[in-house]
Amino acid sequence: MIIVLKPDTPQDRMEKIKKKMVSLGCETYEFQGENHKIIGLMGDTSKIDASIIQGNRSVEKVIYVQEPYKKANRLFHPENSIIQVGHKAIGGEEIALIAGPCSVENQEQVLSIAKQVKRAGGGFLRGGAFKPRTSPYSFQGMGEEGLELLKKARESTGLPIVSELMSPRWIEKFIEDVDIIQIGARNMQNFDLLKEVGRTRKPVLLKRGLAATLEEFLMSAEYILAEGNPNVILCERGIRTFEGYTRSTLDLSAVPILKKMSHLPVIVDPSHATGLWWLVEPMAKAAIAAGADGLIIEVHNDPANAKCDGQQSIKPERLTPLIDSLRAIAKIDNRRL
Amino acid sequence: MIIVLKPDTPQDRMEKIKKKMVSLGCETYEFQGENHKIIGLMGDTSKIDASIIQGNRSVEKVIYVQEPYKKANRLFHPENSIIQVGHKAIGGEEIALIAGPCSVENQEQVLSIAKQVKRAGGGFLRGGAFKPRTSPYSFQGMGEEGLELLKKARESTGLPIVSELMSPRWIEKFIEDVDIIQIGARNMQNFDLLKEVGRTRKPVLLKRGLAATLEEFLMSAEYILAEGNPNVILCERGIRTFEGYTRSTLDLSAVPILKKMSHLPVIVDPSHATGLWWLVEPMAKAAIAAGADGLIIEVHNDPANAKCDGQQSIKPERLTPLIDSLRAIAKIDNRRL
Amino acid sequence: MIIVLKPDTPQDRMEKIKKKMVSLGCETYEFQGENHKIIGLMGDTSKIDASIIQGNRSVEKVIYVQEPYKKANRLFHPENSIIQVGHKAIGGEEIALIAGPCSVENQEQVLSIAKQVKRAGGGFLRGGAFKPRTSPYSFQGMGEEGLELLKKARESTGLPIVSELMSPRWIEKFIEDVDIIQIGARNMQNFDLLKEVGRTRKPVLLKRGLAATLEEFLMSAEYILAEGNPNVILCERGIRTFEGYTRSTLDLSAVPILKKMSHLPVIVDPSHATGLWWLVEPMAKAAIAAGADGLIIEVHNDPANAKCDGQQSIKPERLTPLIDSLRAIAKIDNRRL
Amino acid sequence: MIIVLKPDTPQDRMEKIKKKMVSLGCETYEFQGENHKIIGLMGDTSKIDASIIQGNRSVEKVIYVQEPYKKANRLFHPENSIIQVGHKAIGGEEIALIAGPCSVENQEQVLSIAKQVKRAGGGFLRGGAFKPRTSPYSFQGMGEEGLELLKKARESTGLPIVSELMSPRWIEKFIEDVDIIQIGARNMQNFDLLKEVGRTRKPVLLKRGLAATLEEFLMSAEYILAEGNPNVILCERGIRTFEGYTRSTLDLSAVPILKKMSHLPVIVDPSHATGLWWLVEPMAKAAIAAGADGLIIEVHNDPANAKCDGQQSIKPERLTPLIDSLRAIAKIDNRRL
8 A cells, every 4th residue: 555645744643643544554655756755565555445545635645556355365365266056156167158147036047057058058046036126116026926936946956046135134045945046236235235245155146336446346255255164156147337238338357357356157148237138148149258257147038028127038948059150269268058 | 199100101100109199098190291190199108118109119209298296396386395304404405514434343442433513513423234335245244233333323312214125034133223214325216115115104205316317216206296295305426437546436416306207305425436545525515516305425533444335424523614514505595404 | 310209299290290301302201109109201211310300399209110221221221241351352251351550650560561461461551650549648649750661661562561551631632642541549520631631542440439339330431432432441440438447348249230221341459448458359350250241450570669559559570470370261161361 | 657567477578668768868776575586766757658658568556656747746845836827817816707608699698798707897708709518409609600600709898708719720819819818628639739839838627537547638738838828727627427317527627636746726617517407516616616717607697598508507696696696605715815
């Protein structure tokens, strides 16, 4: 951490700041830039909150050298984390393909889609039971009943299930029922919820918030890790930009960056990122080419009548040719699917 | 709502879509654009979820004519909503000034700041007891104890108190203890929490999310209103943009726009928006000039040693001259402070 | 085009607007939405400027149904445009690989890089002679002398050359000297320059502006096409977002979208988009997987001493393995490189 | 400037980097952070281009301490720059009000608007003769003829005139004809054009680009200053964000920030920023409350029939009450209008 002082800072003010930093466990180092006095800090600064220094009116700015996340940082954990989900794993050589409907609508729907996902070579079943919707008047999901239907689909196909948790109220049920707990983009900084899932040992699929920098994204993962749960899977799903053609802008550079910064697995959600079914296939292929550890894709047997997000769901029959292409791309990097 | 079909849509497909819209309670109207067939919908479309139509592969796009919010819409509620908070009101002629420390740190601090806020002419005391922090290693607030200290400050000054609720777990306590429940920017789409505060009749100060459009912001207010709580105060606090000099970009155009779209009061938070104490004064003045119904401002007696966000807190002694300026600006528009 | 009127618009005002639209060559169609009167327009609206209608105080909003670009629109030109550049072509089955230094520095440098590009299988040589730099104190390029060195490199390797034109002043020289004229991101809406290159028949590589929507990007292409030059190559090079880890955010969804909206070839510049050499390879692979028609990549033999942008240049020896991977990905979609 | 090296950088590599920096005229200072070696630079680093260091593969990142602009920097020029325009001045105690039509359409229009601007108390007349338009099919302005009409309006009212220069081709004519040369947002990084106007001594009104950070904006001003023209007026006119209700997001925090970073005058364009006439008044007032040195506002006598941008033009009769309000706000800060 580097503290830049205002040009006219008197020496005694500077000494006071240095003393404070020493009291926080750092050594300090001082030098004179062209116009500014500068204090460099040595020691573990990851737990020092810059905002307690910035309030000092002699401080011009505080610059991080060290990343503020620790447990998520590859620097201290050089090998890839591989997250075990039952007999499956995410983050290893094999690419994870998670597919299923945006929301669980009825038993027949979810079961038939699950079977087609399985047949096409998918590894996990996704399905929304509790749905975060922009409008209070939109379908809010089947709730508990939806989880029951997902469980039946798992029983019948053997596919582990992924579903989104929106409230601490349901945490016990999710721990019992699902294989991977999804935390949605809108809740990426719902810190209370992050702490809750951090106290379990369930795999957590954490989606990047629409306005989250990669550093903030990793800080949210750090919340879960810091509570003791090492099983975090990061998911890039698009950020909000001025471009309105797509629902959000899929930031595929995030994949190699997150894999460099962190040891956690990184998957991509081309369905929510783009919001358009015909972009799912090229973006899924691009994600694997960029090095993603997996994909989460919306599949619906009857998009025209889906209860939500039909426009971003591909039909199950497109899964097989898509997976063939993905497999061929994966092979080039010596990965399997 | 207007449905644009793909150029090559066969007539029977179009008829099917029209039938579906009729079954949802709309009348349909059809016309032929240069290249596209177009279906116009009449009737109350505010509760129709566009995503159930967009899944149809013949649909090119769906365009909203009507705003998707109803209870928050000024069209159906032309006069301003005035929110009663004890003996005070927000949204009327008088401008609301909410001030106080980012986080409650100890009794002396909060009490002394509260007295200074009162003396300078402030109307409400803000103070964080539960703090949403990007890093799990930063100070997370004093929790329940913080609420107790706020209550003592209220007792002593008579100022109603505003504090942020981060989890449904504490809702009972907040209903009992605080006068205005704040929902922070990061929880603007924590729909579960919105529904909870919607079930109370407490005034709710709802902050705009960093990536939220004004329409989405009003849809979040609609969640609260739809549950039966009419006491919603909107708060513009900056949106995330590429400009990194400020913490976020204060969108002051939002003030007149929200007041045109909705009947709810609109206040502005220049402290969090900019993240820099020396911008608080000019931006507070600009907010009132733009027509805001109030301000929420961070004040700290010792910013250099604040437990959080000292860099965006002004000192209490600056409140008096600031309020003088604000009062003069308010007067130009026939408002009081 | 659809015109939404304010709820209280009197009939005679509406008739006046309809008359105006008829005088502009449209038929009008009128219907009543729930709260708004709506006028639909039929006929060729692509040349009607929405802003001449929006000024009417009775108009709530104007909605485009039809895209405002005509010559760039795939609707009216269904087959791919293939741009001939000497004996090479861009936009066909073969993927174009353009590589070379950010700026031309001296003869030895550009010649040795050109040879390595050629040897590795690259098809075109890029090199900056006139450099747009944020700071007036940064190296501004070798100018005319740089073009001479590029020509010598072309002579020696046979590779067609691509270089950026920044001012109408140099257009004659560029027409004579280079094979593809590049218009940089910062000049995407330098309409005067667009008209100039539109009056030639030279292939133009048009980069997307940092703040340009895809529609605006195509409108800039339309400027060139409208002047009579059909040889436009679109280049996605990242958009500006809040994420600061990368120089800009590479928007790979733009590739399949642009190819759907338009018949023009689309290439990708992973070097400028990311600003980081170690992201060039994964993003280049992702771009081809997403369906790009080509890539433009910065290569430098001595990045540590490059006169600009060394941090985003890969070394020539990395080209061969990269091209091997790209070729394998291209093959999956039946394309060549 | 601070150079952060990768954790495993060998000592000899570090020495090499230090030597290079010394050869560029800096002293170096070295210290060891927790994981990274750090080199601090002393001396004038404003002319060192970070990109020539970042290309070194041992460099993790380069951090600016010193701002990269020099002549625009208030640090070296503490008092406000006051730009003389004939008998008027911009940047002093008096607030500049520039008003007029988006584009010059005919003599009667421009003359009648000019007179109303004058009568209401405006100080300068704006009018577009050469218009940058997104579409090649939109009205492109009257060109030279437009300049003639502006000159006649100046003759008749005495108001100095402001008009946009889009191409170096017309620079001689603009020097002769107009009082302030405007460089539009789309040309903020048209460096060739910046150098051209830098070589004159004409006042230049430089608009912020839609995707420009404040630092980049000042670097563009620096281009003009570096050529020898000190007469630069900065204009905030909105930045591009995800919010689509307004044409762009007016960033009023830019006003006090630019005035702190630089000595140049700062004005605001609420018309182009918002794109909506009914937002012009509240945003104009907010701009003055935030400390702006002036405003540039679009006024049209017949917005419904304006040849461009009628929806963002106010009618001349609204100028008088607006200026009254602005005057009252200005007075609070001891300024005149």
